[in-house]
Amino acid sequence: MAKPACIAVQHGLCITAYGAVNPCCASKDFKHITEIDNIVDYVRNDKGLERKRAFEIESKNWLDECLGCKEKSSRGLMSRKDKMLNWFPNGDEKWSAEHKEAYVHMDISFGNTCSQQCIMCNSNFSSKWLKHDLELYQEQKRPGGTNNVMSRNVNTMPMKNWSLTYEHLDQITSLVSEETRIIEIKGGEPLYDKRFNYFVQAVLQRNPDVKISTNTNGIHFSKKTIDMLNDIKKLNIDISYDGTGKIYEWIRSSKWDLALENFKRCLSHLRHSPTLNYTTMMYNVDHFETYYNWAADMAEKYDRRIPIHFTQVVTAPKHIGPVFASKDRIKNGISQLEMMYDDPRDAGASDSIIYQPRIEKLIGFLKKCYDQTPGPDDKGKSVEVHNWLAKIRGWDIKDYADM
Numbered sequence: 001m002a003k004p005a006c007i008a009v010q011h012g013l014c015i016t017a018y019g020a021v022n023p024c025c026a027s028k029d030f031k032h033i034t035e036i037d038n039i040v041d042y043v044r045n046d047k048g049l050e051r052k053r054a055f056e057i058e059s060k061n062w063l064d065e066c067l068g069c070k071e072k073s074s075r076g077l078m079s080r081k082d083k084m085l086n087w088f089p090n091g092d093e094k095w096s097a098e099h100k101e102a103y104v105h106m107d108i109s110f111g112n113t114c115s116q117q118c119i120m121c122n123s124n125f126s127s128k129w130l131k132h133d134l135e136l137y138q139e140q141k142r143p144g145g146t147n148n149v150m151s152r153n154v155n156t157m158p159m160k161n162w163s164l165t166y167e168h169l170d171q172i173t174s175l176v177s178e179e180t181r182i183i184e185i186k187g188g189e190p191l192y193d194k195r196f197n198y199f200v201q202a203v204l205q206r207n208p209d210v211k212i213s214t215n216t217n218g219i220h221f222s223k224k225t226i227d228m229l230n231d232i233k234k235l236n237i238d239i240s241y242d243g244t245g246k247i248y249e250w251i252r253s254s255k256w257d258l259a260l261e262n263f264k265r266c267l268s269h270l271r272h273s274p275t276l277n278y279t280t281m282m283y284n285v286d287h288f289e290t291y292y293n294w295a296a297d298m299a300e301k302y303d304r305r306i307p308i309h310f311t312q313v314v315t316a317p318k319h320i321g322p323v324f325a326s327k328d329r330i331k332n333g334i335s336q337l338e339m340m341y342d343d344p345r346d347a348g349a350s351d352s353i354i355y356q357p358r359i360e361k362l363i364g365f366l367k368k369c370y371d372q373t374p375g376p377d378d379k380g381k382s383v384e385v386h387n388w389l390a391k392i393r394g395w396d397i398k399d400y401a402d403m
Contacts, residue, residue, distance in 0.1 A: 007091035009056040014107040018124045026080030028065040039171040102179035111163025114188040117253040176206040184213045191220040221262040250397040267302040281314035282325040289336040296347035305348025319382040323369040
């Protein structure tokens with residue numbers, strides 16, 4: 001099928017939490033940093049990467065590494081490529097040819113060091129999962145071991161903690177130019193890492209107008225951290241809360257009271273406007289209204305607009321996706337989203353140009369989920385995955401919420 005060229009493939013750099021060096025965070029891995037002597041030399045001179053960039057422009061087909069975006073688009077979800085095209089609408093083939101060495105967008109993770117153990121995550125992105133993933137991997141290797149591949153893609157995970165060196169950060173920083181527009185800093189947990197300030201200051205020395213965007217789990221808003229963030233001229237900060245109360249604790253592993261205390265401190269002292277991110281799955285598919293009302297209460301109390309982005313739908317691990325919720329819960333979730341569409345409490349959610357479009361996409365996706373009925377094998381695996389998660393958590397969300 002015909003497709004516009006992707007600005008990420010041509011002018012993006014992503015370093016994942018486990019060390020892959022890719023054009024963007026959505027692609028399958030192009031190269032691992034352990035196979036690269038110097039990041040700058042690789043992105044400027046690697047012949048294999050050059051051929052893939054040419055193919056991406058010239059061919060009507062998708063790169064194998066980019067099939068995830070193709071699949072998302074075919075399912076009616078917003079792909080990473082869609083986002084890049086929205087962010088950089090002028091990055092066409094002519095501009096690309098004239099700015100071959102420009103990196104307009106970077107997506108950098110310092111490593112997998114994290115302070116949370118989210119149920120939709122794994123040890124690739126969170127050091128908190130490493131112990132459990134290693135145990136699962138060893139169990140599968142034993143003769144007659146339990147086959148839990150549906151819980152974790154253990155055969156494709158490095159199974160170790162990893163982080164960028166300061167030399168790596170200096171190499172990445174040297175690629176920043178006046179054409180660099182956005183640098184996203186992800187994790188692990190960015191605000192849990194002392195390299196955050198080192199990297200940001202180095203970037204801004206090369207281009208003071210770069211927009212720094214970061215996604216945080218929201219439990220590290222100390223005075224020192226907030227003061228550091230307030231010194232950044234252009235900052236977009238997304239806070240990932242996927243529910244409230246016990247739903248939050250089940251999904252994110254941290255105590256809700258801690259998250260709430262940090263969010264209040266953020267609203268009281270951060271001069272930038274934070275955005276709330278919500279990832280939809282079987283556990284929170286009917287929690288939208290409660291979440292929205294909590295955010296609206298915060299907006300009223302602190303007299304601040306609070307955009308909400310329904311950014312992601314869990315597709316991996318597959319068996320905690322929204323389709324595994326009951327029909328009644330999916331239907332209820334759709335009704336809640338329709339109610340929230342016009343931001344009835346004027347919390348500031350609709351101030352974001354992507355609030356309503358993403359709700360529309362999510363409603364469409366959940367309607368498809370409602371029409372699907374997972375087979376017995378998938379239902380059984382969903383139960384197995386849930387029981388495994390409950391064992392790790394030490395408690396079960398089903399004891400606190402109707403699932």
